[in-house]
Amino acid sequence: SMTGFGSAARTRGALHVAARLRSVNHRNLDLVLRLPEEHRSLEPRLREEIARRLARGRVELRLEIEDRRERPVTIHLNEGWLAALKSAQTKLEGANLDLQPLGFGDILRLPDAVRISSATQEVDDEAVELILDVVRQALVDLSTGRASEGEKLSTVLSSQLQALRQLVDQIVSDQETLRLDQLERLRSRVEELVGDRVSLDAGRLEQEIAYLAERSDVREEIDRLSGHVSHFAETMEQDGAIGKKLDFIAQEMARELSTLGAKCRHSGILERNVEARLICEQIREQVQNIE
Secondary structure, eight states: OOOEEEEEEEEETTEEEEEEEEEEOOSSEEEEEEOOGGGGGGHHHHHHHHHHHOOSEEEEEEEEEEEOSOOOEEEEEOHHHHHHHHHHHHHHHHTTOOOOOOOHHHHHTSTTTEEEEEOOOOOOHHHHHHHHHHHHHHHHHHHHHHHHHHHHHHHHHHHHHHHHHHHHHHHHHHHHHHHHHHHHHHHHHHHHHHTTSSOOOHHHHHHHHHHHHHHTOOHHHHHHHHHHHHHHHHHHTSOSOOHHHHHHHHHHHHHHHHHHHHHOOOHHHHHHHHHHHHHHHHHHHHHTTOO
16 A cells, blocks of 8 residues: 555664655655755765665655754854944943843843854764664554554455456356347347238348347457456565556556447347446546555
8 A cells, every 4th residue: 555654763862853745646766855954965875775665655754853952052142233232331430320231141131242153063874773663663654554554455356356356247148049049139129110011031030130249249348357366366466566567457457348338239238238347447546545
């Protein structure tokens, strides 16, 4: 399945990393990485790690990094701004105003007076190793969840495939009796039209029956349909990304069923054909969830 969720977190010293992966259906592999800006340089490596394990799906990685390691701090004083402020305070004091001296806390609250910054922490080898390890663990968790969902899908698809097989077998059985039904219906129709005035030419009647049978013969479609059903079941047992292949086989099954319904107008076969096409459409919907 392409649907799943995985997470992992680890702490090493003053460095804490948490990764969350969410995956939903998508035609191809579509990666969305949400990383802290100072760790954007890791994006190519993270994409490579994810693509190594996943083939399809829209996958979102959310990476949270808490780095409590000490960083050099720099305090920038706007000396011109502070000198002007001191000059203004002196003038006010000269006007005999009772002013409290400005403290450092007061200055910090004044815009543009003081700017405090810390040096950007480089993404060192220790941090890179920890981040990659956590992402790999989250991928394992995600893959486990996707595999569990895949088992459920496999059970549903196997049941639908069995129902489709049964309908195909019934269509084959109906096809074997179709010629006799056509013969009887044609004879009854001719007798209804001409009555006893004209004797029936058995040879000509058989030719007409053969012609009608040829036009409505769906043995080739049934053989191809049966082959596609078996191929679908075999493909489900394969490892790796099989979703696109299953979708293609399901399209071929739908095509054969459509041709079968167009060629054969027998009511019993048509009814089963409609049921089979409905099941085939349900199979195609389920296949869209498979990687």
